[in-house]
Amino acid sequence: MTPPTSSPTTPPAPKSLKEGGTIEPVREILWGASAGARKFETAEELSADMRKLIVRLMVVQADTEFASIQQHRPWLDQAPTLEDRWIQARIVADEARHGLQACRILRDFGEEGQNFIDELLTKREGQHKLDAFNMKFDSWSDVGAFTMFVDRVGVYQLRAFQECSYGPLARAMPLMLSEEQLHLNFGLNVLRRMVREQGKYSGSKAEAQEAVYKWYPRALDMFGHSNSETSRRAIEWGLKRWTNEEARAKYIQEVTPLMSAIGLELPPEEFDRHIL
Ligand SMILES: [Fe+2]
Ligand SMILES: [Fe+2]
Incomplete structure (x- = not known):
């Protein structure tokens, strides 16, 4: 007997998407002005504005992936335990793959995409688009707070x-999301050990707390400006599911109890912010 499955012609409503969970791939656009139509599958099908936005989003995505490799690099042989060393090496390999994946999407945009890829490959530390990716990891607590907050x-x-209107992008998400989960858990674990086993694993609670104050504001900035016209358009085109401020609010809701559970304090939302 075959178990009941949802019909491929009736896509689930956007509200049925589980955050971070696995969902069946669907061919239809799930939200926005073209909900119900077939997803866009090639760069040629896109309007000029949508094309421009996808290219911009992928350039930023790839830039962050490559930048984080540069940030991790000095710590690859300094992690305090063997397991940490292995996980950090794996994180770096994952980020390289994510960068490659974002660039493969850019390649579909022909010469325009290729020019951006060529430029991305020349970027050195300090030349990246977002502040969080131009900061150095000065201590092991920075490695923990970066992976906890920025990843x-x-x-x-x-x-x-996830399940956005551009098929090639939607299909890249499941593997990237499952890999990122390892990075987040690692970051929280590094900070937790600093608090609970003071000094044993290369760092104290005070250092962990300092790193939280260093990275949390940069992480909140990464969501972009509130009331952004671009983020509203991205939703209308079925590319993104939330406005910048909605995503930031969800994030704050998630990290607040995680930090208090391990005995660390978050600064107020407005503390040291560059982008509001
Ligand atoms: Fe990544
Ligand atoms: Fe990551």
Whole structure:
């Protein structure tokens, strides 16, 4: 007997999308002005404005992936335990793959996409688009707070693209999301150990707390400006699921109890912010 499955012609309503969960791939656009129509599958089908936005989003995505490799690099042989060393090496390999995946989407945009890829490959530390990716990891607590906070924003950006209207992008999401989950858990674990086993794993609670104050504001900035016209358009085109402020609010709701559970304090939402 075959178990009942949802018909491929009746896509689930957007509200049925589980955040971070696995969902069946669908061919239809699930939200926005073209909901119910077939997803866009090639760059040629896109309007000029939508094309421009996807290219911009993928350039930023790839830039963050490549930048984080540069940030992790000095710590690859300094992690305090063997397991940490292995997980960090794996994170770097994952980020390289994510960068490749974003660039493959850019390649579909022909010469325009290729020019951006060529430029991305020349970027050095300090030359990246977002502040969080131009900061150095000065201590092991920075590695923990970066993966806890900054990678977690990355997950929100990926979830926002889950089942989006551009098929090649939608299909890249499940594997990237499952890999990012490892990065977040690692970051939280590094901070937790610093609090609970003070000094044993290369760092104290005070250092962990300092790193939270350093990275949390940069992570909140990554969601972009509130009331952004671009984020509203991205929703209308079925590309993103939330406005910048909606995603930021969900994120704050998620990280607040995680930090209090391990005995660390978050600064107020407005603390040291550059982008509001
Ligand atoms: Fe990544
Ligand atoms: Fe990551």
